[in-house]
Amino acid sequence: MNWFDLAIYFQRKEKWNNSYHDSQLSANYNGRERRPSESVRPGQALKNQMNMNRPYRSIVKMIVLAMVLTVFAGLAYGNDDITTSISEALEYYKNGDYTEAVSSLNYAAQLIQQKKGGSLESFLPNPLEGWKAEDTTSQAAAGAGMFGGVSAERQYQKGESSVTVRVVTDSPMIQGMMMMFTNPAFAVSDGGKLEKIARQKAIVKYKASEKQGDIQIMVANRFLVSIEGRGVDKADLKKYAEAIDYKKLAALP
Structure with a gap:
């Protein structure tokens, strides 16, 4: 199960709990008058x-x-x-x-x-030495669900190596990711490790045999920074994560 699947799981779990609570209230009182002995919840x-x-x-x-x-x-x-x-x-x-x-x-x-x-x-980093970068892109998805929110991303290449840096905000996915950061058991359930990068809590997942992995960083409980790489050294992956001004990002209105 990857980060995206876990985020979806937490969001659906919360919705199910709310729906179950509402159905229980409806089942208790639907079709009949409330008896005097039945107190109304505060x-x-x-x-x-x-x-x-x-x-x-x-x-x-x-x-x-x-x-x-x-x-x-x-x-x-x-x-x-x-x-x-x-x-x-x-x-x-x-x-x-x-x-x-x-x-x-x-x-x-x-x-x-x-x-x-x-x-x-503006928060997407410049390419590392020897790397090339594509133009930055951004989008605003107004739809409901996991795919709503505002995001910006940039892709970087060096030969067969590639890295994508993405910043997301105002997305329901962030709530699910926050639960992973506060619960170490979920954070490491898919091979991830908790680390500190540029003084930020990060979940790092990297497979040395395949030279690919990703880094997830939550900023001010409002922004999710994702760095994903293929055919890349872990050191370069972390350098892209360190190149972001997290203090300035956290202060963004």
């Missing part, structure tokens, strides 16, 4: 009411956020595609067209994520 009534109002509250939050962003973004950057989309969303909202309002806000959010992905590119 805060459950309020929680139920909040769940009923969730769609309305979500729209209100999005509109309030849009208003704030419009004011500050307009002052700082003037008119661009992001502020234009937010302004359009407000107009749609005022006219009662909530579907188009949400669509415009989602589009603005996607553009903001793209800008965030661009800022991550």
Whole structure:
């Protein structure tokens, strides 16, 4: 089982626990009145009411956020595609067209994520001596699940050797990886070892016989740095990991 599979496992486990808890509540009280002897769990009534109002509250939050962003973004950057989309969303909202309002806000959010992905590119290291590097790339996946989030990556080559450095944030996968960093048993379950690289906790997995491996580093519980190599010495793999400014990355908004 690799890091990605373990991350998926932890995410699905949490969702299953939540679903099981909800089904138990439904089974206990579905189809009949609650008896006087059955006490209501503290805060459950309020929680139920909040769940009923969730769609309305979500729209209100999005509109309030849009208003704030419009004011500050307009002052700082003037008119661009992001502020234009937010302004359009407000107009749609005022006219009662909530579907188009949400669509415009989602589009603005996607553009903001793209800008965030661009800022991550600056943390990808320059190639080591004797290595060549491709241009940096970034993407913002708005979809739900393990593949959502913002990421930036760069590939490096030296003859038959190759290394890929990737920085990921705002992804559900990070939650699963965090559990691996806090539980050594899971961290070493697939041949990994806990090490310190540039003062950061790292999970290092390397097969000397195949000259391939990867390094996973969690930064400020928000960023996952991944260095993967094939046909590469472990020393070079660690050098790419050490070339990243983790202190600056942790301070990124």
